[in-house]
Amino acid sequence: MENKCGCWAVLRRSVVGSPAAHNSANATHRASLVYDAAATETRYLNASKRELMLSPAPQSSDDPGPPSAGNAMSHQLLQFRFHELKTATGNFRPDSILGEGGFGYVFKGWIEENGTGPAKPGSGITVAVKSLKPDGLQGHREWVAEVDFLGQLHHPNLVKLIGYCIEDDHRLLVYEFMTRGSLENHLFRRAIPLPWSNRIKIALGAAKGLAFLHGGSEPVIYRDFKTSNILLDLEYNAKLSDFGLAKAGPQGDKTHVSTRVVGTYGYAAPEYVMTGHLTAKSDVYSFGVVLLEILTGRRSMDKKRPTGEQNLVVWARQYLADKRRLFHLVDPRLELNYSVKGVRKVCQIAYSCLGRDPKCRPSMDEVVKVLTLIQDLSDFAILSYKARVAHQTRCKKRPDGIQRLSFNQSMSNRASPLTSMKQCSK
Ligand SMILES: Nc1ncnc2c1ncn2[C@@H]1O[C@H](COP(=O)(O)OP(=O)(O)OP(=O)(O)O)[C@@H](O)[C@H]1O
Ligand SMILES: [Mg+2]
Numbered sequence: 001m002e003n004k005c006g007c008w009a010v011l012r013r014s015v016v017g018s019p020a021a022h023n024s025a026n027a028t029h030r031a032s033l034v035y036d037a038a039a040t041e042t043r044y045l046n047a048s049k050r051e052l053m054l055s056p057a058p059q060s061s062d063d064p065g066p067p068s069a070g071n072a073m074s075h076q077l078l079q080f081r082f083h084e085l086k087t088a089t090g091n092f093r094p095d096s097i098l099g100e101g102g103f104g105y106v107f108k109g110w111i112e113e114n115g116t117g118p119a120k121p122g123s124g125i126t127v128a129v130k131s132l133k134p135d136g137l138q139g140h141r142e143w144v145a146e147v148d149f150l151g152q153l154h155h156p157n158l159v160k161l162i163g164y165c166i167e168d169d170h171r172l173l174v175y176e177f178m179t180r181g182s183l184e185n186h187l188f189r190r191a192i193p194l195p196w197s198n199r200i201k202i203a204l205g206a207a208k209g210l211a212f213l214h215g216g217s218e219p220v221i222y223r224d225f226k227t228s229n230i231l232l233d234l235e236y237n238a239k240l241s242d243f244g245l246a247k248a249g250p251q252g253d254k255t256h257v258s259t260r261v262v263g264t265y266g267y268a269a270p271e272y273v274m275t276g277h278l279t280a281k282s283d284v285y286s287f288g289v290v291l292l293e294i295l296t297g298r299r300s301m302d303k304k305r306p307t308g309e310q311n312l313v314v315w316a317r318q319y320l321a322d323k324r325r326l327f328h329l330v331d332p333r334l335e336l337n338y339s340v341k342g343v344r345k346v347c348q349i350a351y352s353c354l355g356r357d358p359k360c361r362p363s364m365d366e367v368v369k370v371l372t373l374i375q376d377l378s379d380f381a382i383l384s385y386k387a388r389v390a391h392q393t394r395c396k397k398r399p400d401g402i403q404r405l406s407f408n409q410s411m412s413n414r415a416s417p418l419t420s421m422k423q424c425s426k
Contacts, residue, residue, distance in 0.1 A: 077151050078163030080116045082170045085109065085129050088118035092131065098181065101228070103139040103244070104132045108177065116163065126177040127162060134169050142244025143171050149220065149243035157209030159231055159241040178231035178239060183290075187227055187297060193333035197375075198236045199294045200342065204371040205238030206230050210287060211364035213240075214280040219249030221257075221278055225286035226267050226300070227293055249280055266300035266311070271358055281358035287367065288353025292316050295346050297331030313354055320351045327381075327390060336382035336391055342374045 088109035098106045107129045110119040132139040150161035165172040186194045213220040223245040231241050256277040269285035289300050300312045309315045319325045326347045355361050381387035
């Protein structure tokens, strides 16, 4: 195979192995990767979905660095042949497309239970196959980082990478299929609003994923925490996907790593954008942004909103800082089906995660602790006279076009908070 860049050279040596390796076991143990210093190709971001934010830090080094061996367990990644994945996805049929990201389409497919061969639709194991666009250098670095990090990091809140395919110009990744797709879909593209309890469950799952990454002896910084990278299984368990931008955290007595600034506009921590200095607290900031999206049902950046409301963090700060106005932040589609104390706590977490001084932001472990407590709260606003009156006042003041239900309708339509109360009090 042609040596196109340093990354591939490394992959050929340590991940893919020789054709013989493929034939012998059809799977390879991943050796720890050592990144080739010559692998310095520019990272291209999908301009439509991600924006490259140029850092003023001139001496940035952006090799993804070695993965977190401290958290790693040995794991066998399957190596697929291109024709196997082609058949598994019905020739990459358009109607099997699950979504499209910056690096290509994601297809639904089926593979054999004990191997890499394709299976009939509906049988074997359901997988998601991400196919990188064949357009030169774009995505190479992310592809390598994805295989490197996800091949070694295993946790219930990280999506499972089953295997990969590297053949001629084809670069594909095979993941466990996440039945409910991305949090972005559920929050912003669906007519039915995500219930409060699911929102908290998802926030908690995603927080646990980040806490795991940050908590190892060699922490990993995720760097691309956003709703489209949080995938959901049937029970709304959240799993982080897309480790293309992940980076090994600072080692020893170093306080940060210096990098080019990459990520998604609207989620990146201000100090990282300004200096290129990356710490785990940059992820904590992004978590704060996602938590606000979960609470408000608003996107982190939304050009369709009036000026002053387009940047969610800027808009939300005024409410976060005022205890009496916190409830203005709640997604109006939830009506009164949320926990009153839960909203207060979520606002507290979001406020501290979004702190301007990274040192004052909480650790993800601390966030997990608080979210765990919120999960059990059942003081739904709809059960409180005070909350109902406040809600009606807000509705009168804020004609936002959302069809409002009368209190009685709302009581009968809601996802039974009384049932949740019973469950919680058991
Ligand atoms: N393992 C999976 N199971 C089910 N659906 C998936 C899976 N992985 C991705 N998807 C779907 O495919 C979509 C595209 O995913 P992808 O990670 O390529 O891009 P993205 O996260 O939307 O954008 P970006 O390129 O900025 O990360 C997701 O939003 C999701 O709906
Ligand atoms: Mg993604």
